[in-house]
Structure formats: structure tokens, C-alpha cells
Amino acid sequence: MHPAIVTLLASSAAATASALGVLPLVGRARVPERWIGWANALAGGMMFGTAFALGAVEGEAAVPAAIGTLVGILFIAWTHAATGTEDLSLNRLGETGPEYGYRVALVQTLHAGSEGIAIGAAMTVDLPFGLFTAATMAVHNIPEVTVLAAVQRSRSVSLATAALTGVATNVPQVFVAVATYAIVSAAPGTLSWVLGLATGMLANLVLVELLPESYRQAGHTSIAVVASAALAMVALLIGWVG
Amino acid sequence: MHQILLVGFYGLITALATGLGAVPFAFVKRISGRTAALANALAAGLMLGASFGLLAEGSRHGAPQTILGANVGLLFVLLAHRWIGHGDVSFGEVTGAGARRMLLIVLVMTVHSFSEGVAVGAAFGGGTELAFLITVAIAVHNVPEGLAISAVLRPEGTSVLACAGWSVFSSLPQPLMAVPAYLLVETIHPALPYGIGFAAGAMVFMVFLELLPEAFEDAPRWLIGILTSGSMTVMLLFQRIL
Ligand SMILES: [Zn+2]
Ligand SMILES: [Zn+2]
Numbered sequence: 493m494h495p496a497i498v499t500l501l502a503s504s505a506a507a508t509a510s511a512l513g514v515l516p517l518v519g520r521a522r523v524p525e526r527w528i529g530w531a532n533a534l535a536g537g538m539m540f541g542t543a544f545a546l547g548a549v550e551g552e553a554a555v556p557a558a559i560g561t562l563v564g565i566l567f568i569a570w571t572h573a574a575t576g577t578e579d580l581s582l583n584r585l586g587e588t589g590p591e592y593g594y595r596v597a598l599v600q601t602l603h604a605g606s607e608g609i610a611i612g613a614a615m616t617v618d619l620p621f622g623l624f625t626a627a628t629m630a631v632h633n634i635p636e637v638t639v640l641a642a643v644q645r646s647r648s649v650s651l652a653t654a655a656l657t658g659v660a661t662n663v664p665q666v667f668v669a670v671a672t673y674a675i676v677s678a679a680p681g682t683l684s685w686v687l688g689l690a691t692g693m694l695a696n697l698v699l700v701e702l703l704p705e706s707y708r709q710a711g712h713t714s715i716a717v718v719a720s721a722a723l724a725m726v727a728l729l730i731g732w733v734g
Numbered sequence: 735m736h737q738i739l740l741v742g743f744y745g746l747i748t749a750l751a752t753g754l755g756a757v758p759f760a761f762v763k764r765i766s767g768r769t770a771a772l773a774n775a776l777a778a779g780l781m782l783g784a785s786f787g788l789l790a791e792g793s794r795h796g797a798p799q800t801i802l803g804a805n806v807g808l809l810f811v812l813l814a815h816r817w818i819g820h821g822d823v824s825f826g827e828v829t830g831a832g833a834r835r836m837l838l839i840v841l842v843m844t845v846h847s848f849s850e851g852v853a854v855g856a857a858f859g860g861g862t863e864l865a866f867l868i869t870v871a872i873a874v875h876n877v878p879e880g881l882a883i884s885a886v887l888r889p890e891g892t893s894v895l896a897c898a899g900w901s902v903f904s905s906l907p908q909p910l911m912a913v914p915a916y917l918l919v920e921t922i923h924p925a926l927p928y929g930i931g932f933a934a935g936a937m938v939f940m941v942f943l944e945l946l947p948e949a950f951e952d953a954p955r956w957l958i959g960i961l962t963s964g965s966m967t968v969m970l971l972f973q974r975i976l
């Protein structure tokens with residue numbers, strides 16, 4: 493199978509898997525706030541692990557990768573500032589204003605785009621690493637949709653709609669992954685830069701979107717345990733993949 | 735000079751270099767709550783970068799052993815945190831949560847120096863030339879680690895000189911461990927990935943448990959995102975080009 497098709501299928505699977513995130517909400521309108529904190533920390537730890545894996549690809553030029561990383565970091569900061577979402581709390585329960593819904597959806601879309609760059613770049617490194625990254629992102633998407641679904645359920649959105657919205661916010665992941673794959677395989681010289689870019693974007697997203705609220709939701713110790721364990725798990729698997 | 739003396743001497747130089755990390759704080763006069771938060775964010779990034787470097791290094795010797803070591807490191811900090819948290823802790827003039835964080839960072843960084851000392855000692859097996867390079871690399875690598883320690887101690891009112899002193903103290907295990915590691919290089923080699931993983935796990939957990947929540951308390955998250963992921967990138971680049 494052509495690697496571009498694999499990229500398409502793998503990132504589509506990652507986006508679709510995110511629907512599983514609504515499962516904790518089956519049969520209940522609200523989940524305890526602690527769960528939301530843990531879901532954020534789980535998603536955050538995995539994302540940090542992926543950033544580490546992308547930043548540690550052997551044989552890539554160190555300086556372009558570092559410059560790419562700094563650009564990725566600043567790009568995330570810039571998109572948040574440009575959309576006025578730099579202080580937006582993403583986990584507000586019971587907030588029913590339509591404007592709030594749009595802003596959360598906007599943030600999620602930008603977030604999923606960054607993950608698409610990660611998958612696309614990893615696919616150009618080699619197939620096992622690409623599939624590994626797509627699989628990590630797929631699992632990472634699940635707790636993210638749990639959080640999103642919890643916010644939506646508190647706005648009396650149905651479970652099915654919440655699942656669909658979850659998948660929909662992850663669709664940009666698919667397009668961006670395929671586009672990134674196409675660009676990097678056409679211009680292999682850009683790989684170090686793009687890997688760096690993805691590393692910076694993912695690391696900064698964890699810090700600004702996933703972690704800040706989790707500490708208040710579930711307490712320092714349990715968040716630190718969940719986030720580090722998730723990171724360690726990804727690091728272990730990456731050691732396996734090579 | 736006798737080879738063993740040389741190993742110890744090189745180790746000592748690397749320890750003294752750590753004290754240089756306190757120097758920037760000689761130029762910061764007044765430290766507000768926000769500066770303290772940002773200093774913690776900086777320390778978090780430097781420690782994440784250092785532990786990612788260690789994880790990559792450990793994985794070359796064996797990924798499962800490294801991750802096993804990392805989990806023990808996590809557990810170690812968790813227990814130390816519990817243990818310190820129970821009594822009335824003080825660190826110099828400081829008591830309470832600030833003192834606990836100060837004790838923990840000195841403890842974690844000191845413990846991580848043990849495995850780095852082993853690395854220095856083991857490197858001497860590769861010849862004096864290589865050992866000299868590695869000594870320089872570790873000495874330079876220690877400067878930002880001293881900066882990380884000072885960034886936590888200084889905002890609590892520790893003097894610049896005492897910050898330098900604690901930084902050097904945290905690196906003393908390097909010369910102490912380098913000599914036995916040099917003598918027992920064959921015996922010690924299989925234990926290396928466990929030790930490296932232990933150091934990385936302890937540092938990552940410390941970041942999630944104490945440094946990031948402290949940072950989020952008093953500074954806007956976009957700034958923490960840039961500072962932490964930015965200093966992480968610079969630290970990683972630093973380690974890769976050395
Ligand atoms: Zn995500
Ligand atoms: Zn170190």
C-alpha cells in the first residue's frame with residue numbers, strides 16, 4: 493500500500509477512535525471533575541511522550557530541529573493569541589453560551605491540526621514510527637473527547653452528538669497528516685524542520701491546554717502520577733519500535 | 735597524574751561548574767510572585783530537557799530497563815514527597831510548601847547526579863581523550879541544572895551564594911561516584927540504564943508534581959508554555975551538540 497494511503501487510513505482511524513471518549517459518560521450526565529483532570533493528564537502525558545519521540549529521531553540535524561521546535565512553540569502561542577483563546581478555560585461545565593462552544597471547537601481544530609503534522613512527519617521517517625505515532629494519537633484522542641463530551645453533556649447535548657463532535661474536531665488531523673506527508677516526502681530536506689515543528693507544537697499544547705486546569709480538577713499528586721506514567725508508557729513503546 | 739586521581743579531579747570540575755548556574759540571579763534584585771512562577775517554569779523546562787536527554791541515552795542501553803528505573807525514580811520522589819510533607823519541614827529560614835519544594839529539588843538533583851557520576855566514570859574506560867570531552871560536556875550541562883536549582887531556591891529568599899553552594903552540593907555525587915564507576919566499569923555497566931532511567935523518572939515527576947503547578951499559580955499559561963517548552967528545547971539542543 494502506498495504510504496500516503498496508510499497515512500490517510502491511520503489518521504482517519506485515530507480520529508474515529510476518539511468517539512470512544514464518550515463511553516465514561518454513558519448513563520450519566522456528569523462525570524466527577526477529578527475524571528476530567530485525569531483525562532487531561534493522560535492525554536497530556538501521552539502527548540509529551542510523542543513530542544519526546546519526535547524530537548529524539550536519530551540522525552536528524554540538531555540545529556534545524558531546534559529552530560523548528562521554537563517556531564512550533566511560538567506558532568501555538570500566536571494562534572492562541574490571534575484567536576483570543578490564550579486564557580480560555582476549555583473545561584467549563586454548565587457554560588451554555590453558543591460563543592463558548594465555537595471557541596472551544598476552534599481551539600480543538602487547531603490542536604488536531606498540530607497532531608496531524610506530527611503523524612504526517614512521523615510517517616515520512618518510516619512506517620513503524622508513523623503507525624506508532626498515529627496509534628499514540630488515537631489513544632490520546634480518547635480522553636480528550638471525554639473532556640469535550642463532559643463539557644457538551646453539561647450543555648445538554650446528546651451523547652451521539654457529543655461523539656460526532658469529538659470525531660469532527662479530529663478531522664483536521666487527517667487532512668493535515670496527509671498534506672504534511674505529501675510535502676515532506678516531496679522535499680525530504682524539510683524533515684528535520686517539520687519534526688521539530690511538531691515537537692514544539694505538541695509540547696506547548698500540553699502546557700497551555702491540557703495541564704493548567706487538571707491540577708485544580710484532581711490535585712497535584714494524582715495528576716503528576718498519571719501524566720508521568722503516560723509519558724513513560726509512550727517512551728517505553730518508542731524504545732520498542734526503535 | 736594517576737588515572738584515579740584524574741577521574742576524581744574531572745568529576746570535581748563538573749560539580750563546581752553547577753555553581754555557575756546561580757550567577758544570573760546575582761543580577762535580579764527583587765523577586766515577585768510572578769518572577770518566582772516564571773523561574774519555576776524555566777526550571778521545569780530545563781529539567782524536562784535534561785530528562786529527555788537521559789531517556790534517549792538510557793534507551794540506547796536498554797529501553798525496558800530505563801523505563802523500569804524511571805518508575806522507581808517516580809516512586810522515590812512520591813515517597814520522599816510524602817515523607818517531607820508529613821513533618822514540619824524547613825529549609826534555611828523557609829517553612830511549609832516552599833521549603834518542601836526546595837528540599838525536593840536539591841534531593842532530586844543530587845540523586846540524579848549519582849547516575850551522571852557513574853556515566854563520567856564509565857566513560858574513562860573509553861580513554862582519556864573521550865573522558866575529557868565528556869567531562870566538559872557534563873560540566874557545561876551542569877550549569878543550567880544549577881540554574882534550575884537556583885530558580886527554585888532564590889525566589890524563596892536564599893542568598894545567591896547559598897544557591898551556588900546548594901548547586902555544587904547537588905553535583906558532588908558526580909566525583910564521588912565517578913571513581914568507583916571507573917574501577918568497576920565492567921560490573922556497573924548493566925546497571926547503567928536503570929540508573930539513568932531512575933534519574934530521568936525522578937526529574938520528570940518532580941516537574942509535574944511541584945514545578946509546573948507552582949508556575950501555573952502565578953503566571954499566565956501562554957508565558958509558561960513558551961518558557962517551559964522553549965527552555966526544554968534549548969537544553970535538548972545543548973545536549974545534542976555537546
Ligand atoms: Zn490532542
Ligand atoms: Zn544532569
